[in-house]
Amino acid sequence: xxxxxxxxxxxxxxxxxxxxxxxxxxxxxxxxxxxxxxxxxxxxxxxxxxxxxxxxxxxxxxxxxxxxxxxxxxxxxxxxxxxxxxxxxxxxxxxxxxxxxxxxxxxxxxxxxxxxxxxxxxxxxxxxxxxxxxxxxxxxxxxxxxxxxxxxxxxxxxxxxxxxxxxxxxxxxxxxxxxxxxxxxxxxxxxxxxxxxxxxxxxxxxxxxxxxxxxxxxxxxxxxxxxxxxxxxxxxxxxxxxxxxxxxxxxxxxxxxxxxxxxxxxxxxxxxxxxxxxxxxxxxxxxxxxxxxxxxxxxxxxxxxxxxxxxxxxxxxxxxxxxxxxxxxxxxxxxxxxxxxxxxxxxxxxxxxxxxxxxxxxxxxxxxxxxxxxxxxxxxxxxxxxxxx
Amino acid sequence: xxxxxxxxxxxxxxxxxxxxxxxxxxxxxxxxxxxxxxxxxxxxxxxxxxxxxxxxxxxxxxxxxxxxxxxxxxxxxxxxxxxxxxxxxxxxxxxxxxxxxxxxxxxxxxxxxxxxxxxxxxxxxxxxxxxxxxxxxxxxxxxxxxxxxxxxxxxxxxxxxxxxxxxxxxxxxxxxxxxxxxxxxxxxxxxxxxxxxxxxxxxx
Ligand code: SF4
Ligand code: SF4
Numbered sequence: 162x163x164x165x166x167x168x169x170x171x172x173x174x175x176x177x178x179x180x181x182x183x184x185x186x187x188x189x190x191x192x193x194x195x196x197x198x199x200x201x202x203x204x205x206x207x208x209x210x211x212x213x214x215x216x217x218x219x220x221x222x223x224x225x226x227x228x229x230x231x232x233x234x235x236x237x238x239x240x241x242x243x244x245x246x247x248x249x250x251x252x253x254x255x256x257x258x259x260x261x262x263x264x265x266x267x268x269x270x271x272x273x274x275x276x277x278x279x280x281x282x283x284x285x286x287x288x289x290x291x292x293x294x295x296x297x298x299x300x301x302x303x304x305x306x307x308x309x310x311x312x313x314x315x316x317x318x319x320x321x322x323x324x325x326x327x328x329x330x331x332x333x334x335x336x337x338x339x340x341x342x343x344x345x346x347x348x349x350x351x352x353x354x355x356x357x358x359x360x361x362x363x364x365x366x367x368x369x370x371x372x373x374x375x376x377x378x379x380x381x382x383x384x385x386x387x388x389x390x391x392x393x394x395x396x397x398x399x400x401x402x403x404x405x406x407x408x409x410x411x412x413x414x415x416x417x418x419x420x421x422x423x424x425x426x427x428x429x430x431x432x433x434x435x436x437x438x439x440x441x442x443x444x445x446x447x448x449x450x451x452x453x454x455x456x457x458x459x460x461x462x463x464x465x466x467x468x469x470x471x472x473x474x475x476x477x478x479x480x481x482x483x484x485x486x487x488x489x490x491x492x493x494x495x496x497x498x499x500x501x502x503x504x505x506x507x508x509x510x511x512x513x514x515x516x517x518x519x520x521x522x523x524x525x526x527x528x529x530x531x532x533x534x535x536x537x538x539x540x541x542x543x544x545x546x547x548x549x550x
Numbered sequence: 551x552x553x554x555x556x557x558x559x560x561x562x563x564x565x566x567x568x569x570x571x572x573x574x575x576x577x578x579x580x581x582x583x584x585x586x587x588x589x590x591x592x593x594x595x596x597x598x599x600x601x602x603x604x605x606x607x608x609x610x611x612x613x614x615x616x617x618x619x620x621x622x623x624x625x626x627x628x629x630x631x632x633x634x635x636x637x638x639x640x641x642x643x644x645x646x647x648x649x650x651x652x653x654x655x656x657x658x659x660x661x662x663x664x665x666x667x668x669x670x671x672x673x674x675x676x677x678x679x680x681x682x683x684x685x686x687x688x689x690x691x692x693x694x695x696x697x698x699x700x701x702x703x704x705x706x707x708x709x710x711x712x713x714x715x716x717x718x719x720x721x722x723x724x725x726x727x728x729x730x731x732x733x734x735x736x737x738x739x740x741x742x743x744x745x746x747x748x749x750x751x752x753x754x
Contacts, residue, residue, distance in 0.1 A: 235661055320609040
């Protein structure tokens with residue numbers, strides 16, 4: 162909303178007397194990055210909160226049209242810095258589709274392993290920061306503590322802790338280092354215990370439950386209307402997971418569940434399907450599922466090449482267009498690429514889950530308290546760079 | 551709300567808070583995840599270097615071993631943001647040969663993605679585990695591997711060779727990383743008069 166519009170609402174709007182307009186962000190500690198919300202409130206109760214996006218725009222899509230296909234891979238890390246593996250994978254899948262290139266099974270398994278580890282890492286941040294935004298500070302450092310171990314594992318695997326740049330067109334960049342698999346297994350054993358502990362620490366905490374139960378309910382129909390995806394959609398009770406609905410990579414080989422919202426907070430506490438607690442708890446359950454996927458992938462890890470030896474040094478796909486979709490941490494991440502036969506993409510478009518999640522905030526925030534907005538943002542797990550790209 | 555419900559709520563709250571406290575308490579006896587960063591150079595001598603605790607694939611500052619660089623430009627072409635600058639000229643002493651007069655890597659611009667390392671035929675360009683390069687001026691971040699006074703001849707790959715005698719990783723880059731407060735290198739043109747003279751010379 163432009164500034165002059167704010168001015169007009171203040172002066173001549175229908176509720177000129179009662180309406181208060183607050184700016185929340187862009188440097189607010191609990192808006193998860195550089196986000197701005199223009200809150201229209203009557204006292205403590207919001208009429209609506211209008212998200213303003215664009216503070217982190219880095220024109221990644223335009224950059225994608227300037228650099229070579231392989232050269233965009235490190236940029237795709239920056240689409241979503243908490244879940245760089247998925248952006249890597251999406252980009253690699255799109256270019257492979259254009260080139261008609263196969264990924265060898267070992268490469269696919271390594272992709273699945275790295276992605277699911279990354280999913281756990283990202284969910285841990287989401288869980289910890291949800292608790293912290295509500296006011297429970299302790300779970301956050303504990304969640305980060307576990308994430309640190311994943312960072313160590315991924316660092317040993319690909320050499321970086323945040324911007325992984327691990328996937329390549331036709332496979333992955335490196336094979337697993339020696340001694341890595343037992344370390345990973347040991348950590349998974351440890352992690353499952355930690356999750357139980359995490360549940361005791363915060364997920365079953367009565368205050369936390371009551372705070373989030375029945376808050377900012379997103380019914381299934383509304384979630385579909387607004388194009389929510391990923392855990393946010395599943396928490397509303399819609400059973401849609403790209404890894405199951407349109408399997409890609411190695412996912413058809415694994416047994417796992419896609420947890421959906423079931424009013425986990427308990428009906429007696431006022432829990433409803435699609436409330437903030439469901440979105441929170443679906444992530445906890447997803448962490449467990451991801452751990453089982455990593456375990457299965459490590460068990461079945463096939464031998465062979467981790468990158469297709471026929472992968473071209475300089476990708477020059479034939480003219481055409483394609484789309485790739487991956488189930489990222491924050492929902493569906495899709496790449497749309499148009500090739501004109503040169504070594505650069507003619508057009509590149511990234512669809513991310515956080516952007517659609519931002520769209521629903523204005524609708525859901527109607528009638529919420531200002532303090533609940535923080536819980537809503539945290540439970541939707543939006544990440545600012547992914548919104549603006 | 552009936553009194554029994556009220557009391558039950560209090561009981562639940564206290565109980566779950568107690569549960570959380572027991573978890574928190576147990577963390578007092580766990581090994582901390584944080585590691586002591588071994589401070590500046592002096593204090594660090596006693597400890598292991600931080601660099602050496604990192605995994606071998608760590609992507610830190612780049613390093614080129616000119617002794618085995620074939621001057622093939624593959625790394626320069628692979629970099630998406632033109633961090634690497636290589637200049638190859640004819641050797642003035644022997645015009646049939648070529649020499650590298652410049653091999654610069656701007657670590658201030660590099661995003662440590664590793665794309666340049668992959669196409670190198672001899673493994674000459676590698677990531678080291680060096681990461682401390684705080685500088686007062688950005689131009690100090692440029693690592694110059696070739697001394698302009700001593701141009702480097704390209705390496706000739708022996709037929710069928712698979713292993714190359716590479717210097718120990720880090721031994722070349724480590725001395726090149728400047729002290730954080732070292733003065734910036736001189737600008738190519740130093741004063742306004744010189745700039746004028748330069749422009750006048752160009753106009754002629
Ligand atoms: S690491 Fe990446 S950014 Fe740095 S020089 Fe190599 S290719 Fe360029
Ligand atoms: S460092 Fe490697 S890739 Fe770069 S010019 Fe030398 S031999 Fe070629």
